[in-house]
Amino acid sequence: MSRIVTLLTDFGTTDGYVGELKGVLATSAAGVSIVDIAHDIAAHDVDGARLALARYWRRFPEGTVHLVVVDPGVGSARAALAVASEGRFLVGPDNGVLSPALLNAGARCVALEVPASAAPTFHGRDVFAPAAAELAQGIALDALGEPCMDPEIRRTPEATRRQDGAVVGVVISIDRFGNAVTNLVARRGGNNDLGGRAIPLRRTYADAAPGELIALVGSSGLVELALREGSAAAALGLRRGAAVVLVPPPSGP
Amino acid sequence: MSRIVTLLTDFGTTDGYVGELKGVLATSAAGVSIVDIAHDIAAHDVDGARLALARYWRRFPEGTVHLVVVDPGVGSARAALAVASEGRFLVGPDNGVLSPALLNAGARCVALEVPASAAPTFHGRDVFAPAAAELAQGIALDALGEPCMDPEIRRTPEATRRQDGAVVGVVISIDRFGNAVTNLVARRGGNNDLGGRAIPLRRTYADAAPGELIALVGSSGLVELALREGSAAAALGLRRGAAVVLVPPPSGP
Amino acid sequence: MSRIVTLLTDFGTTDGYVGELKGVLATSAAGVSIVDIAHDIAAHDVDGARLALARYWRRFPEGTVHLVVVDPGVGSARAALAVASEGRFLVGPDNGVLSPALLNAGARCVALEVPASAAPTFHGRDVFAPAAAELAQGIALDALGEPCMDPEIRRTPEATRRQDGAVVGVVISIDRFGNAVTNLVARRGGNNDLGGRAIPLRRTYADAAPGELIALVGSSGLVELALREGSAAAALGLRRGAAVVLVPPPSGP
Numbered sequence: 001m002s003r004i005v006t007l008l009t010d011f012g013t014t015d016g017y018v019g020e021l022k023g024v025l026a027t028s029a030a031g032v033s034i035v036d037i038a039h040d041i042a043a044h045d046v047d048g049a050r051l052a053l054a055r056y057w058r059r060f061p062e063g064t065v066h067l068v069v070v071d072p073g074v075g076s077a078r079a080a081l082a083v084a085s086e087g088r089f090l091v092g093p094d095n096g097v098l099s100p101a102l103l104n105a106g107a108r109c110v111a112l113e114v115p116a117s118a119a120p121t122f123h124g125r126d127v128f129a130p131a132a133a134e135l136a137q138g139i140a141l142d143a144l145g146e147p148c149m150d151p152e153i154r155r156t157p158e159a160t161r162r163q164d165g166a167v168v169g170v171v172i173s174i175d176r177f178g179n180a181v182t183n184l185v186a187r188r189g190g191n192n193d194l195g196g197r198a199i200p201l202r203r204t205y206a207d208a209a210p211g212e213l214i215a216l217v218g219s220s221g222l223v224e225l226a227l228r229e230g231s232a233a234a235a236l237g238l239r240r241g242a243a244v245v246l247v248p249p250p251s252g253p
Numbered sequence: 254m255s256r257i258v259t260l261l262t263d264f265g266t267t268d269g270y271v272g273e274l275k276g277v278l279a280t281s282a283a284g285v286s287i288v289d290i291a292h293d294i295a296a297h298d299v300d301g302a303r304l305a306l307a308r309y310w311r312r313f314p315e316g317t318v319h320l321v322v323v324d325p326g327v328g329s330a331r332a333a334l335a336v337a338s339e340g341r342f343l344v345g346p347d348n349g350v351l352s353p354a355l356l357n358a359g360a361r362c363v364a365l366e367v368p369a370s371a372a373p374t375f376h377g378r379d380v381f382a383p384a385a386a387e388l389a390q391g392i393a394l395d396a397l398g399e400p401c402m403d404p405e406i407r408r409t410p411e412a413t414r415r416q417d418g419a420v421v422g423v424v425i426s427i428d429r430f431g432n433a434v435t436n437l438v439a440r441r442g443g444n445n446d447l448g449g450r451a452i453p454l455r456r457t458y459a460d461a462a463p464g465e466l467i468a469l470v471g472s473s474g475l476v477e478l479a480l481r482e483g484s485a486a487a488a489l490g491l492r493r494g495a496a497v498v499l500v501p502p503p504s505g506p
Numbered sequence: 507m508s509r510i511v512t513l514l515t516d517f518g519t520t521d522g523y524v525g526e527l528k529g530v531l532a533t534s535a536a537g538v539s540i541v542d543i544a545h546d547i548a549a550h551d552v553d554g555a556r557l558a559l560a561r562y563w564r565r566f567p568e569g570t571v572h573l574v575v576v577d578p579g580v581g582s583a584r585a586a587l588a589v590a591s592e593g594r595f596l597v598g599p600d601n602g603v604l605s606p607a608l609l610n611a612g613a614r615c616v617a618l619e620v621p622a623s624a625a626p627t628f629h630g631r632d633v634f635a636p637a638a639a640e641l642a643q644g645i646a647l648d649a650l651g652e653p654c655m656d657p658e659i660r661r662t663p664e665a666t667r668r669q670d671g672a673v674v675g676v677v678i679s680i681d682r683f684g685n686a687v688t689n690l691v692a693r694r695g696g697n698n699d700l701g702g703r704a705i706p707l708r709r710t711y712a713d714a715a716p717g718e719l720i721a722l723v724g725s726s727g728l729v730e731l732a733l734r735e736g737s738a739a740a741a742l743g744l745r746r747g748a749a750v751v752l753v754p755p756p757s758g759p
Binding site for chain 1 (some may be wrong): 512514539541542543545546547548554555557558559561562563564566570634651669681682683684686708709711712713722724725730735745
C-alpha cells in the first residue's frame with residue numbers, strides 16, 4: 001500500500017511553492033499519497049502549526065509521514081529534523097513545531113544533512129520534501145542523518161492555581177468559529193466563573209441560548225469559550241495569549 | 254480500486270480539525286482516496302454547502318462517499334445521517350444539507366448511532382468520518398443504523414409569476430467571481446428586464462462589453478447576473494436572498 | 507501506476523465548481539490521482555497562474571497532466587489547448603497561461619474540440635477536465651485535436667540596462683510572505699542599490715536584522731526584496747509591476 005505524506009505549511013497556495021513540494025514528493029516517491037492538512041497557517045506561526053499538528057499526527061496510520069514546514073529560520077543554523085514517534089514519521093525544522101511528537105517517550109530524531117545545492121530560502125522543497133519522500137519509501141530514519149541533539153521543544157503553558165484557589169490559564173488558540181480554546185480543564189458539575197463573569201458550562205454549542213456565552217469541554221479535552229453561531233473571541237475581545245481566570249465557587253455551608 | 258471519500262466542511266484548515274477527519278478516514282479505511290471539495294464554506298452556512306453539494310455529488314463515480322460536515326447543531330438531538338442515492342453515499346447531519354441526494358427518488362437513509370465516546374462538539378471526527386470509512390469499505394448502508402424518519406429537507410425556492418406576468422426570483426448565491434446566481438430560468442431570444450433595468454442576455458462572460466452588466470444562463474442552467482471581469486453582485490449591491498424581478502417584454506403588435 | 511492530474515484554478519472552492527471538475531476527472535479517468543495546486547489564484551489573474559505554473563510543472567514526474575483553468579475568455583473564440591512538453595501534459599485556455607510549457611523546445615500543442623453540449627461558461631468542467639482525463643488514461647495528444655496555430659505566449663519581461671549602467675526591472679509577484687519577487691538577477695558580492703536605497707544582499711531571510719530590508723536570491727534564482735518576518739511589499743508600497751532600479755556601485759579607483 002502506498003504511504004501517506006501529509007503537508008502542513010504557511011506557504012499559501014497561490015505562489016506555487018506547495019506545487020513544487022508536491023512535485024518533489026510525487027517524483028521522488030512514486031505512488032505516494034499526498035494529503036493536505038493546511039497551507040494557510042499564519043506566516044511564521046510556529047505555535048499555531050504545533051497546535052494543529054498535535055491534533056492530527058497520531059490519528060493517521062502508522063507509517064504516515066507528516067511534513068511540517070513553518071520555518072522562519074530557513075537557511076540559518078537551525079537544524080532540519082526527521083523524527084520517528086509512535087510509528088509515524090515527521091519532518092520539519094528544529095524550531096519546536098514538531099514538539100508534539102518529540103515529547104513522546106521513545107521518540108527518535110535525526111538531523112538532516114543540508115546539501116550545498118539546497119536553496120537557502122526553500123528547505124521545504126530541497127531538504128524536507130526529499131527526506132519525507134525517502135521515509136515514505138521505507139528508508140530507515142537512521143539512514144537520513146546523525147542523531148539530533150537537544151531539539152527545541154515548545155509547550156503549551158499549563159494553567160496555574162493562585163493562593164485564593166482561582167485557576168489562571170490562557171487562550172491558546174482562536175478557532176475558525178471564534179471559539180477561544182484555553183489551557184483550562186473544566187470544573188464539571190457547576191458553572192465556571194471566568195474572569196469575574198459567570199459562564200455556564202454546557203455540553204455542546206447548541207445547548208446555548210442564542211447570544212449566550214458558554215464554556216464547554218472541546219474535542220481535545222480543554223475548556224473553550226463559545227457563543228452559539230457567533231464568535232466568542234470577538235465578543236470578548238480575546239486573542240491568543242489572553243489570560244482567563246477560573247474562580248472557584250463559594251464554599252458551601 | 255480504492256473508493257473515494259470527498260470532504261465538504263466549514264472547518265477551515267488551520268485548526269487541524271480537517272486533519273483529524275482525514276486521519277480517521279485514512280486509519281479506518283486504508284487505501285481510501287480522500288478528495289477535498291472545500292473547507293471554507295462560511296461557518297454554519299448549511300445552504301451554501303447544500304448548493305455546492307448539488308453541483309458535484311452526482312459527477313463522482315458510483316460508490317463515492319460524500320462527507321458533508323456543516324453542523325451548527327452538533328451534539329444536539331438532530332440526527333446523524335447516512336444516505337444512499339443514485340449509487341453514491343452521503344454522510345452528514347440531519348439539517349437539510351444532504352437534501353440534493355435525499356430528494357432523489359429511491360434515496361435511502363439511515364440514522365447513525367452516536368457512540369457515548371463521541372465528543373459532543375465534533376461528530377465530524379467521531380461519528381461521520383467513521384461512518385464514511387465504513388461505507389468506503391463496502392459495508393452496507395443498512396448495517397449503519399435504523400431507517401431515518403422524516404429527514405429535514407431544504408429547497409431552493411422556486412421563482413413565482415406575478416399577475417402582471419413578471420417573474421419574481423431571488424439570488425441564491427454569489428459566486429467567487431461576483432456573479433449573482435438566481436433561481437430564474439431565462440427567457441431566451443430577448444433581453445431580460447431585471448428589476449426595471451434592461452439587462453441583455455448573453456451567451457458567456459466574454460460577450461459583455463467591459464463594464465456592461467449582462468445576464469446569462471450559467472453552467473447549472475440558471476440565470477446569473479454578471480459583469481465582465483468584475484463583480485455584478487458588488488455593482489448592484491446584491492446579496493443572497495435579494496429579490497430579482499424579470500419583467501416580460503411588451504406584447505408585440 | 508495511476509497518473510497524476512494537478513489542478514490550478516481561480517475558482518475558489520466554496521461554490522462547488524472545483525468539486526465538479528474533480529468529479530469529472532474521477533469518473534472519466536478511474537483511479538487518477540488528483541493533486542491540488544491552488545484554487546485561490548486571484549480571479550482572472552492569468553499572469554499569476556502562469557508564474558505559479560512555471561514553478562511546479564516540471565517538478566512532477568513524466569506523464570503528469572497539469573490542468574490550468576484561469577479563463578476570463580471562456581466560451582469566446584479563444585482556443586482550448588492541450589500541450590505536451592518535456593514528457594508532461596498541460597491543458598488549459600489559449601490565453602498565455604500555459605506559456606512556461608509552450609516556450610520549451612519540442613513542445614507540441616493541439617486545439618481541443620469544444621462539443622456543442624459544453625456550457626459556454628464552464629469549459630473547465632466540459633472541455634478541459636475531459637481532455638485531462640483522456641491524457642491521464644494514456645490517450646495520445648494528437649488524438650485530442652488538430653495542431654494548434656500560434657498559441658498566445660506571455661513572458662515575464664526582462665530587466666533592461668540603462669545607459670548609466672543601472673538595471674531596470676519590475677516586481678513580478680508579491681508572495682504570501684510579502685516578499686517582492688523581481689525579474690532582476692543579483693549582483694553577487696556586493697550591496698544592491700535598489701532605487702536609491704542601499705539594500706544589502708543576504709543569503710536568506712534569517713540573515714536580516716529585525717526590521718532590516720534585504721535583497722536575496724530566491725529559490726527560483728531571481729532577486730527578492732524581503733523584510734525579516736514582515737512584508738517588504740507593504741513596507742515599500744510595492745505591487746506587481748512596480749519598477750525596481752539596480753544602481754551599479756561607484757567604480758573603484
